[in-house]
Structure formats: structure tokens, C-alpha cells
Amino acid sequence: MSPSFTFRGPALFSYGFRPFFLAATLFALGVIPLWWLVWTGRVALASPLHPTDWHIHEMIYGYGAAVVAGFLFTAVPNWTGRLPTRGWPLAGLLALWLAGRLAVAGVFGLGALATALVDQAFLLAVAAMIAREIVAGKNWRNLKVLVPVSLLWLANIAYHAEAALAGTAWHGHRAGIALLIFLILLIGGRIVPSFTRNWLVQRGATALPVPFSRFDGLSLAGGALALVSWVAAPESLATAVLCGLAALLHLGRLARWRGHATWRSPLLLMLHLAYLFVPLGLAAASAAALALTTEATATHLLGIGAIGGMTVAVMMRATMGHTGRPLVAGPLLTAAFGLTLLASLLRAASDLMPGGPALSALLWTAAFALLALRLGPALSLPKTARRHPSSLAPKG
Template identity: 35%
Template sequence: MLNIDDPKVIDRTPALLRLAFRPFFLLAAVWACIAIPLWLLAWYHPEFSPFAQKFWSNVVPLWWHPHEMLFGFAMAVVAGFLLTASQNWTNQPGIKGGQLGLVVGLWAMARLTLMLPWDLPIWLPASFDCAFLLAVAVKLTVVMLKVRQWRNMVFPVLLFVAAAINLLSYWTLANHNLSLSLQIWQAMIWWLALIITVMGGRVIPFFTAARLKLTKREPITWIEWTTPSLLALMLVNSLVPFLPYVAKVIVLTVAGVLQLVRLARWYPLKTVKIPLLWSLHLGYLFLPISLLAMAYYANNPLLERQLLHLFAIGTMAGVCLSMISRVSLGHTGRNIYQGPNMAPAFLMLAVAAIVRTILPLEQPADSYTWHWLAAALWCGAFGMFVWHYTKILARPRLDGRPG
């Protein structure tokens, strides 16, 4: 079997391109710090936005914001994580060097061509964006088929689905169908909830038990199958609504309760002294809270859409920040639990989720203040990652191994 971690092999690849987590995690954090202020400037102060006129003439602000959070920020983290993890899962070499640079370039060109103040056709950024997702999906498919790792084939399948949904999102932009685009953003929220449910169910209890030297509780099979199935059902229902009101409430409620049961079995209260553990549990906790809150307000589409931010910031961003902080240390040969203190960043994101979601509902007249406060907390959290981890990601492993 190929030894993909041979310390005797001299790797002359630039450190930032040695494994996918390096450029994708760093770019995701940088983009997080850039995209949110740009969005708020465009929404509240278009006269100060660097893209006030020409940019927004072709790209609708209400489309750009969720698209760039889901397909820009979140997909960069997903790609970096899966392309890196697949090397460990399959014992096959990960993508690196020029090939990795090309995939990263596709992601970056999609972001850039959407922002250029020129009259570019929508198919151009759409092509870059979908090519990026397809490249990641194909790479994962090839390595997993090579070793017949059927259990993890769910991830390239989900990426192929995401590429199709992304292409549809560009179609809605080109045809000014904002109603359908709202359905797409909801579908992608469920897509991310699904992938976090699957991956979280594997890594959170494993990391927790290993660090605390506890016996990892075996998953309850029917819960492990039912929970993601319900989320997949919500994904389909977002694109093609078919669930009646009562059925939707039941699905959301049952999914929320089952997520709480899963989390409760992972020893969450024993992690309070270890930020890289409690941050995962805290981020995951926002998922069942979001599901139950959306079930409660299922008869109010406006409030239901507002509550998507509880998941998007609390779970999506929270789990992403915790994972990229952890993976960046482990895969650069550092002690995972002796890295930079990211506890303030994790707390800032949790507070940002509440400030952005709950306070505008309670005090809508002050929404301007809450939105900018949440943005400041968000940027502070990801700014901390950029500050602490740029040198870590841009330098070779401490132990001299490839990767």
C-alpha cells in the first residue's frame, strides 16, 4: 500500500498548496471577513459600497449574499475538509500542487467574476463555480471507487447535487426569479445541515471520547438513519414543496428532538474546559434549536427564513470555525490542544447568531444596529483565525512530513 506520509520524501511543493485544507480554510476565513461588510454596505449604504452601481446592475444583492455565504464561504470549507480527509480515509494521495492550485483558482475566479464591475455574462462565474464543485466531487469519487469505500460515497454524491443546485441558482439570477432563489437557499441550508449531521455524528463523539478518555457510545442505528433522512426530505421540499403544514411541523420537530438526543449522548457537559471540543458541541447545539424554532414558526414564512440565520451562523459557521481550527493544527504536525486560543472567536460566533436572528425579531426597529453588531462579531471571529493561522497554514509541517 502506498505510504502517503513518508517523512523521507522531500516535498518541494509550496506549503500552501500541499493539501487542500491549507488554501481553502484560509481563503474561506478571508472571504468571510470581506463578504459580510460588503453585503451590509450594499444593503444599508450603497453610496459607500465599492460596487454601488455597476456591480449590482447585474448581480442582485439579495441573491449575492446568501449565494456567497453558501457556495463561497461554506463550500470552500467543505472542499478543504473533504479533500484532506479523503486522503486519510482511502490512503490515497491528496490533491496538491498545480492541480490543487487549479481547483482553488476555479473557486476564486467564481468569486472574482461575480464582483468585477464589467458587463460579464452570468454563465462565466457559473462555469467557474460549477467546475470547482465538480472537480472536487470527481476527485473524491475516483479515490473512493479505487478502494471501494462505499460508506463515504455519500459525500461526492452530495457535491454533485450541490453543483446542480448552484447551476440552478445562477439560472434564477439570469432570469430574475428571486422566488425560486429563496427556495434554493433554503435547500442549501438543509444540504449543509445534512452534511454536518453526517460528519458531526462521526467526528464529534470520536474527538470527545478520545480526548476525555471516555468510552465512545455506539450510535443508535435507527436515529442515525432517520435524522439525515428527515433533513434530506426538507431539502427536497424546499425545491419542490409538497409537505402539508402539519407534516412539515412534525418533520422539523422530530428532526430537532433526534438531534438533541444524539448530542446529549456525546458527553457535551464534560467538554467545558476544552474550547476545541465545546465549540463543536455548541455549534451543533444550534442545529436542533434551529429546527425546533422553525417548527414553532412554520406558519410564518418570513420568521422561518429569519431563523435560517440561527443555523447559518450558529451551526454552519460555528462548526466550520471549530473544525478548521482543529484540522489546521493536526495536519500541520501541531498539538491540537496547545494551539492559539480561539475560545473568544467561538463565543463571538455564538453571540452573533443570537444577535443577528433573535434581536431583530424582538426589536425590529433597531435591526440596523443588530446587523452591524453581528457582522462585527462575525468578522472578529474569522479575523482571529486569519491572524493566528495564516503562518501556520503557509508553512511546512513541523514534523517534516508531507502535507
């Protein structure tokens, strides 16, 4: 290995997934118990945001944005063939992320405008650095990844603006979730069938996931239209129709990836199960538009189930593969994933279960305690001697 490729700093800052996956895991572990204390009136934050707005904002732009950054700063070098962002630039990005969390929680005592300025800096820096790497590597086909990331940055600014002007950020809640869901449709629709195909080929299977086709393009377009309608008018008939159709499209898309054949590989099956919560959440959004259920049901199926489940599955796979460990979930990681999905189902059904929110928060916290226990050392310590193929994103 050439000296120019050797990183001699702390292992935590040797690759993009390490600091951001660790930060996301620890943040998710602590922020939900804190939210429970805020929600029950035991703790008061000095945040310029309403407590509910703070909670939703931090799950999207705190936890979600950290996982997105960790994924992209690891996947993009794989796509471009360039060295990953390391060392002080990575530490600086982590500091920007942390400053945003403290500012939004009211720790700095800033007003609404100053808080928004501090908070938006992280996603702006992520988008700029990703754009630089893709352009420098002339990897033009992946420039499309910048669109949802840039939109997520703009949505964060709009979130703060809506909260300041309207008193709450109802559209902002849905916009942030919708953009993360679209990233799952875009990136998950690439990695899930690719990893499944590779695994099945290694085992001599002849029935493989269907390659990307016009149906996938139709599914992405249908999903985008449904999400836009849900953000703009969640109670409209158009939303009911579009979300219902999108749910069917993505259920069909998922069925083409042969997830049922991966039951022997929990780490792979997790990706399929997490994606399943996208059509479940879209179906719930359709039902909510017809007043058959509440919007909170759709929000938590999409937010905890799809986003939480997919991010947990991706962090597991990337961490194990990129730190030289076998791509095996084991009992702790399998339990953590299961608890995450169960937390989503319980929270979505909380209208029928008075104790659902409390139990859901407990399960989420337990899930991330297991993740921190299992992934924490792998993320913060040097890579093991054993090497494994890239497990985060296919090349291209």
C-alpha cells in the same frame, strides 16, 4: 519517508485544507463588511445576481464550498490511504474557486449564463477529484459523501437559473443551506462522537458516546425529510411538523454524544455547541412555518450558527492537528468561536433588536480576524516538527 511522499513546493499547497481554509477565512473576513456596504447603499456591485442573492450565494458557494473542499481533500486521503492532492492541481482548484467569486461579484462583466458557467466549475471539479480518489482507493463506503457534494453543485446551477428566471433565488437560498446542514448531519455525526470517544477514553472515562445505531439513521432520514420540506414549502404545516420532529431527533442524537463531559477541552466542546444549532435552527423553521417567527430567524441560526460554527470549529481542529500543533484552542480561537455563535444569536433576534444586524456583522468580522491572525501562519507556513494524530476525520 520515501521521496515520492515528500512535497517540495510551497507549504500552502502541500495539503488540501491549507489553501481552502485560508481562502475561506480571508473571504469570510472581507465579504461581510463588503455586504454591509452593499446593503447600506455605499457600494454597488455589477453582479448579475440581486444584492441579497449575491450575499447568500457567496456565503454558501464561496465560503461554505471552500471549507467543504478543504475538509474533503484532507479527509479522503485519510480514508483511502492514498497521497493527498497537492501542488499544481490544488492551486488550479483554488484558481477555479477564486474565478467563481470574481465572476459572481461582477468583476469580469459577464452575463448571467457565463457567470454561472464559471461559478459551477469549482464544485464540479471537487466532486470529480473526490470520486477519482475514492474509486482508486476502493473506499466504497465513503462514496455516499459524493451525493451531497454533487447535489451542492447542482443546487448552485439551480440557484443561478432561479435568480435569472424568477428575479431572485428564494428556493436556492434554502437549498444551499439545507445541503450544507445535511453534510453536518452526515459528517459531523461521524467526527463529533468519534473525537469525543477518543478523548474520553484517554482520560479513563467509562461513559462514552453511543455508537451509530438505528436512531442515528432515523435522525438522518428525519432531518433530510424536514430539510426537503423546508426548501420546497417553508410555510406549510408539513414543514412545521417535520422540522419540529427533526429538531427533537437531533437534540436527542446530540445528547447521546456526551458533550457535557468535554468542557475541559474547548476545541472539542465547540463541535457539540455548533451541532446544537442544527436542532435550534430546525425548531425555528418549524416556528416560522406556523408564523410564530420569521424565516430569517431559522436561516441565520442554521447559516451562521450551525454552518458557521461547525466550519470554524473544524478548521481550527484540522489546522492545529495537521500542522503539528497541540490540539488546544487557547483564548484567541475560543473567542473567535464564541463571537461566531453570538453573531448568529444576535442576527436571529434582529427583529427584536434594531441594531442586531450591524452588531452581528461586526462580531462575525471580529471572529474571522482572530481566526486569520491565529490560523493564517499555521496554514501558510511549513508544519512544525512536533506531530499529532490525525485530527480531521477518523479512518475508514
